[in-house]
Amino acid sequence: AQTVTQSQPEMSVQEAETVTLSCTYDTSESNYYLFWYKQPPSRQMILVIRQEAYKQQNATENRFSVNFQKAAKSFSLKISDSQLGDTAMYFCASFREETSGSRLTFGEGTQLTVNP
Amino acid sequence: DAGVTQSPTHLIKTRGQQVTLRCSPKSGHDTVSWYQQALGQGPQFIFQYYEEEERQRGNFPDRFSGHQFPNYSSELNVNALLLGDSALYLCASSSTGVYGTSGSMQYFGPGTRLTVL
Numbered sequence: 001a002q003t004v005t006q007s008q009p010e011m012s013v014q015e016a017e018t019v020t021l022s023c024t025y026d027t028s029e030s031n032y033y034l035f036w037y038k039q040p041p042s043r044q045m046i047l048v049i050r051q052e053a054y055k056q057q058n059a060t061e062n063r064f065s066v067n068f069q070k071a072a073k074s075f076s077l078k079i080s081d082s083q084l085g086d087t088a089m090y091f092c093a094s095f096r097e098e099t100s101g102s103r104l105t106f107g108e109g110t111q112l113t114v115n116p
Numbered sequence: 117d118a119g120v121t122q123s124p125t126h127l128i129k130t131r132g133q134q135v136t137l138r139c140s141p142k143s144g145h146d147t148v149s150w151y152q153q154a155l156g157q158g159p160q161f162i163f164q165y166y167e168e169e170e171r172q173r174g175n176f177p178d179r180f181s182g183h184q185f186p187n188y189s190s191e192l193n194v195n196a197l198l199l200g201d202s203a204l205y206l207c208a209s210s211s212t213g214v215y216g217t218s219g220s221m222q223y224f225g226p227g228t229r230l231t232v233l
Contacts, residue, residue: 004158043204045159045224091158095222101171102210103149104222106158 002027002094006107013082014115020067021077021110023092029053033095034068035104036077040088048090051075082114118143120209120225128231129197137192137228141209147171148190149222150182151206159206165190166212194230202232 003026013019025034036048051059051068058066063083067076079086092107121140129135141148147166151159161174165184184190188209194201208222 042226043153043229044226045206045208047223050221093158098172101164101166103161103164103172103174104151104159104208105161108158109156 002029002032002096002105004092004094004105004107006092006110008110009108010111010113012113012115013079015082015084017082018078018080019082019112021079021090021092021112023075023077023107025073025075025092025094027073027094027096029096032097034066034075035093035095036064036066037091037093037106038086038088039091039109045091049077079112084114084116086112087114088112120207120223122205122207122225122228124228125226126229126231128233130233131197131199133197133232134193134195135197135230137194137205137207137230138189139192139207139209139225140189141207142223145209145211145223146188147210147212148184148188149208149210150190150192151208152176153204153206153227154200155203162192197232199232202230204229 005024032053034051038046038048049061049064063080065078089109091109093104123138149164150162153159163173164171168184179195181193204227206227207225210222
């Protein structure tokens, strides 16, 4: 079974500053994917960034980047130049795929508030 | 290109009733997964449908059942509703390749908020 842990229930940051959200995971799979999703008050789940476990290079998507430490099973999200629109719940998730199907396993989430 | 759609948006039921939620996948997708998200928690995997069959199932009782239609749309049925079934129900669609793998990209719908009184 896969587990995902987010140890920061809430975080806040000033507009234009940088913030890092933490995530650890546990899996017995040799190949897997990791995700960060954003869920604003509308509750629409929005994909922020994806990391393939077999790739050593950290994924980057504009102001969002990850620090993927495979041996430590750590997958943190860095948001640079924070904007008010970044205020949302952020979920870390792992993806397991088998020939019998696939599923996402989510953490409990971190509520990020960007202050003006 | 239409994304994943879900209906209804909101639903209020009483304990013991039955409910059906609906999902239409993104164009070109053939696999539908359902998740339950209780307030203040992360989504929990319920089950996944492909080729009109349930492929995988999470830790949910048999009161939760589903169906997939030939056009790939899907329904989630919950019988004998409990107060604890109150949650946001998310549908996610993906495309399963010839080897039975979906390549990890799941696209979420806006969800159905179910309230059980």
